[in-house]
Amino acid sequence: MASTSSTFSPADKPHVAVHALKLAYGENVILRDLTFDIRRNEVFVIMGGSGCGKSTLLRHLIGLQQPASGEIFFDGAIFSSADASERTALLRRFGVMYQSGALWTSLTLAENVALPLREYTPLPDKDIAMLARYKLALVGLSGYEDYYPSEISGGMVKRASLARAMALDPEVLFLDEPGAGLDPVTSRLLDDLILQLRDSLGATVVIVTHELASIFAVADRALFLDATTRTIGALGEPNELRDHSENPRVRSFLNRKASL
Amino acid sequence: MSGFSHSISGAVSSANEAVAEWVSTEARPCILRIAGVWNIRGTSGIPRVESLLRKIADGKDARIIFDCSGLARHDSSLAAFLLEFHHCCVARGAVVDFATLPPLIARLLALALVRSDGRSGSESEERARPEGSFFQRMGGWGISSVNSWTKAFDFLGQTVIAVWNLVRGRARTRLSECWLFIQACGVDALPIVSLISFLTGLILAYIGAVQMKQFGATQYVAGMVGLAMVREMGALMAGVILCGRTATAYAAQLGSMQVSEEISAFRVLGIPPMEYLVLPRIIALVCMMPLLTLYADLCGIFGGLVVVTSMDVTLEQYYTMTLRAINMTNFLSGLIKSVFFAMLIGWAGCFRGMVCGKSSQAVGDAATSAAVLGITLLVIADAVFAVLFDAINFF
Structure with missing residues (x-):
């Protein structure tokens, strides 16, 4: 499975590399000794039980929080300790879909998608509107350009948020709990959409989730964060981990067993 | 790169x-x-x-x-x-x-x-924002203002029912919540009330002194400042400050609770938000407003004192002139007004918060319109009281 992920890669250099990362809020260490690579064009899932620090790790990966120690490399360039201008340049190559959508409520869907384009591309308004329409069409929201986020359903908010995350053709898409709060069918459709977009856009996708169905459906590789040891529990292909992981907590998580 | x-x-x-x-x-x-x-x-x-x-x-x-x-x-x-x-x-x-x-x-x-769900892009063009001709817009404006009046009276009715339930002892409210609000709208407002009312007294004294000096009657400024503060300015200034501080805070709190569906959660649990959220806020204001007014009166009189004593009037003169000018009725009229002002301010803030829309923009609008509505109601009520007190010879 993972071997297919290198088709777009010019080299086998990892797209995102995390080295000896330690995450802490003050004295309170959330996660430590995190070292892993995210390969180009793969769907990489960060999973784990509630409170294991999944979302905290994501917040560090997208630069909202500074690690206590350790480094994050993005495409070979150091990201975690880059200066402000380098950081902004790197951040522009990311797209983030937040857990609750985080659409700007005072803007319509088209305006939400258009805002990053307006800020970071030299395109005239007409082209921006055209691109916004296209991005919304990709997530199945054409015809809803002039709706406000408060006027559409939760699943549509998620999809609109995905469209906004894709606005600048990001190289890496970070998705925080894409299936949370969606019915199984919608969640499944969103998973399919993510895979289709990954294949056709050539982007690397990093997903934070604890939904098993979604993990098995989309993940090329999955990283299990262990709430007990506060570090990586396992890393590998989900089916492999479920059946053969040496860590019993990983197996019970993926088999949905309430042991331990 | x-x-x-x-x-x-x-x-x-x-x-x-x-x-x-x-x-x-x-x-x-x-x-x-x-x-x-x-x-x-x-x-x-x-x-x-x-x-x-x-x-x-x-x-x-x-x-x-x-x-x-x-x-x-x-x-x-x-x-x-x-x-x-x-x-x-x-x-x-x-x-x-x-x-x-x-x-x-x-x-x-x-x-x-494929994912277009059969809707074409051009369909969205039809969903234009309401504009249209002059008459259409006037009509729209008329309908929306009637709607907002209806909402206001509806909310007023609900408030009265909630108060009635409280009086009967059947309200589902936690009066212990009041202490927090009392601190927020009373104690925490003391510094700004001190400053504003001190300066109000000071300004009044300067205006009075300019006129009185011509008759060599500077000591009468004391009475003028005292009377103005106690009857009018103390309650009004405290009211304006609470509109800016407290009514907006109430609107923003309730508005964001509305956005995050916290108010729906109360409603579904069978806890009427009017009794649980609105009443403690209004009660806190009604408790603190007279005290703040009294405090504002004193600060204003002190402000006048600072000015007048710098103009050949002794402390003792100021004291006697102030006491001669004001009586218990003056004090009472200010305090009675302050209680009504408190109700209006609290009501305006809570009303705007409870009818808030579901976006961050709407929360901002709610806070703004709470301040505007509060101050408007305040001044109208003050005018009504002026006429009323004159009619019943209450001075």
Whole structure:
């Protein structure tokens, strides 16, 4: 499975590399000794039980929080300790879909998608509107350009948020709990959409989730964060981990067993 | 930047711009040549769909295929262009053959078209914002203002019912909540109330002194400041401050609770938000407002004192002149007013918060209109009291 992920890669250099990362809020260490690579064009899932620090790790990966120690490399360039201008340049190559959508409520869907384009591309308004329409069409929201986020359903908010995350053709898409709060069918459709977009856009996708169905459906590789040891529990292909992981907590998580 | 070379974006070379041009419009099928670098970060822009289509004005039943041999790099700008192109061609009755595109783009376009749920892009144009003619707008304005009055009276009724339930001892409210609000609207407001009312007294004293000096009656300024503060300015200034501080805070708190559905959660639990959320806030204001008014009176009188004692009036004179000017009735009239002001301010804040819409913008609007409504009601009520007290000879 993972071997297919290198088709777009010019080299086998990892797209995102995390080295000896330690995450802490003050004295309170959330996660430590995190070292892993995210390969180009793969769907990489960060999973784990509630409170294991999944979302905290994501917040560090997208630069909202500074690690206590350790480094994050993005495409070979150091990201975690880059200066402000380098950081902004790197951040522009990311797209983030937040857990609750985080659409700007005072803007319509088209305006939400258009805002990053307006800020970071030299395109005239007409082209921006055209691109916004296209991005919304990709997530199945054409015809809803002039709706406000408060006027559409939760699943549509998620999809609109995905469209906004894709606005600048990001190289890496970070998705925080894409299936949370969606019915199984919608969640499944969103998973399919993510895979289709990954294949056709050539982007690397990093997903934070604890939904098993979604993990098995989309993940090329999955990283299990262990709430007990506060570090990586396992890393590998989900089916492999479920059946053969040496860590019993990983197996019970993926088999949905309430042991331990 | 770093050694970054990725197919979907990258450095722009100005020589390569996005190209979309007709190879032939006469022959069937029409061939559209797509070439160059398509980049959303490029400065050359994206070719215009309209100008291309103008060239096949007789495009009925035309079949359009693509020649992509000269295509270098591309990102979503190409797919967006082609989607737009497709919509326009379909509207003109032309057929676009995506099979002649590179498979990657064809797949993206198929995705965009399949997921359109049968709604076309042009449909959204019909969902225009309400504008229309002058009369339509006037009508819309009329309807919405009637609606907001209805809402206001509805809320007033609910408040009265909630208060009645409280009086009967049947209200589901936690009066312990009041202490927090009492601190927020009372104690925490002391510094700003001190400053504003001290300066009000000071200003009044200066205005009075200018006139009184001409008669050599500067000591009468004491009485004037005292009377003005106690009857009018103390309650009014405290009221204005609480409008700005507390009414807006109430509106923002309740408004954001409305946005995050916290108020619905109360409602579903069978806890009336009017009793649980609104009453403690209004009660806290009603408790603290008279005290703040009293405090504002004293600060104002002190402000007058500072001015007048610098103009050959002794402390003792100021004291006796103030006592001679004001009596218990004056004090009472100020305090009675302050209680009503408190109700109005609390009500305005809570009302605006409870009818808040569901966006962050709406919370801001709620806070703004709470302050505006509060101050308006305050001044109107003050005028009504002035007439009323005169009618019943209450001074």
